Amino acid sequence: MEYLHIDSTAVIAHQHSAGAKQSGPKLESNNIGCSVGGNSTKIHALVDALGNPVKFMLTEGNRHDGPVALELLKTIQLTGVNVVADKAYGGKAIREFITSQGGKYTIPPKENNREPWSVDWWIYKERHSIECFFNRLKHVRRVATCYDKTSYVFRTFVYAASIVLMTR
Template sequence: MKQALLEDTVIHADETTVQVLKEDGKAAASESRMWVYASGEGSKKPIRIFEYQPDRSGKRPAKFLKDFGLHAVVDGLGNPVEFLLSAGNDHDSVHAVELLKKVRIGGSAVLADRAYGARTIREYISAHGASYVIPPQSNVSDPWPVDWHLYKERHLVECFFQKIKWFRRIATRYDKSDASFLAFVYLASIAILLL
């Protein structure tokens, strides 16, 4: 039933409070959440899935709807520059070069975490006149030097993702279609830039 719901063009997701008596590890007066996932109005198969969760964390629907990932490039101030959507089960580094091709990187320093330390990514960055600040993974036989002081600025992309999750529609991935989700990412980014 879940697979049929995920194939629908529109999925509605919402949560409501519930009180469960005699729940292990929780007081009887504490609140839990019931997440509801429903097919769209014009769906051929009306589907409702109820999922009990102990909290209202945005991770709950994101896990339920995990079918795409969002990749972003931000500038030196943490402002969004470019986005790319990918399948949720792809490793982040698979799409790094594709995303970097959308941005002029010459003369800049590209900061990324260890997952992006693949040779093809580093070679692409170097070939386009930029430097990379990417720590090698612990199992690399020939590690490269890293400017750890500059690497601390990588928090800017993490801060951007934290800001974009202020928008519940993004944090919980209400939009099923990639185009709708990406459109709202752009709208949310504009709102962040205007703040």
């Protein structure tokens, strides 16, 4: 892999997806967070340069992208890989982790950053592949609106929709 794109998208959780019955110990969170727009779930994804998914993670909709990015990036070998992301992933911890693993990053600095770095905007323009991936993924109705009460069922449908998209 030469380029790896990382981003997230919010998925509205339908009102019937909340309130899963807890029988026994809680093994996994339902990943439904309450925000201003209502209940939502976030799909965090790593996508290669061709728009094929590499890794997924579900979180609550009101969770920040930075800490989740570190969790996702720790599962991938980054030697010789250029990680392309938007400004939400420009934190010092993420940038230092990528360089410590032998990778590069193409992440624009925020406007108020005291120590801005240079960005290759020609490489950054290729980030549209992850946006296109999320666009195609949200064409699947079951993924666009989360109706499932448990996160492992919803994650299964995200995987199934990704497989269908990869075969097209």
